[in-house]
Amino acid sequence: MMRSSSILLLALLPLLLAGCATLGGPTPAQQAANAQADALYQRGDYQGAARTWDNLSAQSPRSNQGNDYRLRAADAWYVAGQHARAAQLLATVDGAHLHALDAARYNLLKGELALTHDPQQALAIAAMLPSTLPPTLALRAARLQAEAAGALGDHWASARARVRMDNLLSGKARQRNARDIERMLVALGVPALQKQASKLPAGDPMLPWLGRALHRLGSALPKNLPQLMRPAGTVITQGGGSTQEGFHAYRQIALLLPLSGPLKVAGEAVAEGFLTAYFNTAQAQSRPLLRVYDTQGTPAGALAAYQLAQSDGADLVVGPLARDAVAALFDSNPSLPVLALNHPDSTVNPPRGSAEFGLMPANDGTQAAARMLQQGIHSAVVFIAGSDNEQRAAQAFKAQFEAGGGDVLTVQTLPQGTVNYANEIRNAMPGLGANGGIFIAVPPETARLLMPQIRVARLRQPVFASVQVYGGSPNALDKDLDGVQFPDAPWLYDAQPGLPVRASLMHDLPVVAGRGARLFAFGMDADLLSPYFVWLQQHPGSYVAGATGQLSVDAQGHVQRTPIWVQFNNGVATPMAGTLNLSAPTQ
Known part of the structure; x- marks a missing residue:
């Protein structure tokens, strides 16, 4: 009898161990399937990811891990456009057992599903979400707030949420979002915009958008003029050597200017100013390599010049000069830092790490x-x-x-x-x-x-x-x-x-003597x-x-x-x- 019991226990041991693996956490096979679902989600195959998480949740329906898998499946079904399926699955998720990011994802998904029938509830849920989220969830949270506020007729709150979306978007999606922001602000009218502007602190990200909307309405936004306190480039001595505060040494600069086409004269004046300042540097070895590219004064030419500069190894782009060319380059979401030499007419702000400079x-x-x-x-x-x-x-x-x-x-x-x-x-x-x-x-x-x-x-x-x-x-x-x-x-x-x-430059550079002198100075400043x-x-x-x-x-x-x-x-x-x-x- 005792021998028979021992044999039975040995036979059951693999099953008991498998059960312990399930109770204690996901098995290696489940971990691999979860990683595969994550990869599918990142590639944009949301339905494939949802099915994989569905299968995982069915393997352990009553465990905390199964609860997490159902949440991820519901999220993937929602992003795939299967909102009814997402709502049905989310109803089976126990939100009380979720923590940190999963709890935020659960609430976000509840708000997104509520948007179509109860925008007030969706807006309340959006207000409860954490202020710091991964970029993908942060974008969805801002969109939720923007769409809920818009559905309730609050153009200001909707525009403010869309401004938060601006740096999280790129390409055509960013352009559409910018148009939506401007449309909502213009709808408010001049008095309301000026009143809102008076309440905002200096540096608030809404201020540039307010300024553009007011310009569309034939008005303008007062500026907070810079309070200048100290010059950059102060020499700092460290360990026997010295550095210039704020100075970043680039290896190769690409200068993008219209050296042909209708803007040729302006482009040449800026180029001559830039080169004059470039060669005015006391030590030649401290200069970065400089390459000049002709944009032909068109957006297509600017984009082509940028691509060529990037392939040539530039780590900073200066230019282009035309407004529409700057807008096109910013809209392309450039990976290199850009010091643009104009302000685009569009409402798109410079990408992070870039800036725009113009004689306005x-x-x-x-x-x-x-x-x-x-x-x-x-x-x-x-x-x-x-x-x-x-x-x-x-x-x-x-x-x-x-x-x-x-x-x-x-x-x-x-x-x-x-x-x-x-x-x-x-x-x-x-x-x-x-x-x-x-x-x-x-x-x-x-x-x-x-x-x-x-x-x-x-x-x-x-x-x-x-x-x-x-x-x-x-x-x-x-x-x-x-x-x-x-x-x-x-x-x-x-x-x-x-x-x-x-005066010493006028003989060799005729542009310095006339109206082009300001463009020449502008080039030096670039x-x-x-x-x-x-x-x-x-x-x-x-x-x-x-x-x-x-x-x-x-x-x-x-x-x-x-x-x-x-x-x-x-x-x-x-x-x-x-x-x-x-x-x-x-x-």
Whole structure:
């Protein structure tokens, strides 16, 4: 009897051991199947993954492991578009026995399934989800909140959730999301957008989107002007050696510019400025390898140039120059860091690790408004010639001036085809007291006609202008502009130490003498900024002293430019003392 019992126990031992393996955790075969399901899910075969997890859950239906498998199967069925199957399976999952990420996945899936019939419940569940999730789940959580808020008619909350989605998307999905954000914000209207903007702290990721929506509505968003505290590139001594704070040494830079096509002249001016700064570096061995690529001034050319630069081994891309080319490159989700040389018209922000830098006309209006407010001027009239750039400058001026407590009495558009602006000046006069100011955004030819007529009308208020008021080189006719102040690039007046002297370059580089000088200075700044822009974004208050002004980078990757102030005296544009603390750029 005893011998028979022993034989029976030996026969049952493998079955008992197998049962212990199931009770104590997944068997090696189950672990392999689970890994296979994960791989199928990552490849996008959601139905295959769901079936595998279904099979695993059937092997141990009452265990915690089986509960986990049912959750993963329900999730995979939902992502595969089989929502009814997902809901049926989720109802069998015991949420009380889930922990950490599985608990978040369970709640997320409950919210997604509730969205179609109860968006209020879906929104409540979305608010309960953890703030830190893996990117895939974070994207779904933000989408859940966006769609639930949108279904409830809360465009602001929906747009804010979609802004969180922006950096989690790429390609066409990111473009569609950007259009949805702009559509929702535009639907709110100017007063609501301005009210929301006033509540947001500096650096809030919603602010750039608000600015673009307001621009679409013919308005603008006031800027938080950078508070510049210390220059980048401070030499730090460590262990007998020295490094420059914030400086990143790239091995190979690709410069993407239009060297043929309709933008050839502008591209060549920027290229000459970049190369001048590049070769101005004291030590040749510290320069990265530089390759220049022709984008032909088109989005397709820019994308082709980027691909070629990447295959050639570049680890930084500077450019392209055209707005549509920048938008196309950003939309392609580039893997290399990019310092783009314009701002795209789209609402897409630079990818992480990249930045955008441009000579924006709106910056002149912002700077003029801030300067007038600093001087105690709280009422103003605006004259523009009517181009898109002038309208942008006027919108930015109005937004900044009114945000600071000022009152823009009128914006007068000067008529084309006439030299008599008496009606526009007369319409601007009422209410403009002795302590008021005048802002003009017009080209030099128009300004030389407008200013004498302003004086004939006995308007003695100070006049501030956009940079386009000055052609970039001395002109005897500019005596009519005496007293007018405008923001400009310090290098044009040799007011920035450490850079090549403008006069010494004019003989060999004709572009330096005329209107192309600002593009040349812009090109120099692209080189000066390239080793620092990532660090500047991470260190608010730091700046690079460049040819076009002091350059800082905000949290969204937009380069902010603080110019100097210049005034016409006896027809000569002369830098005004005390408008910018200058220091030599470190390269």
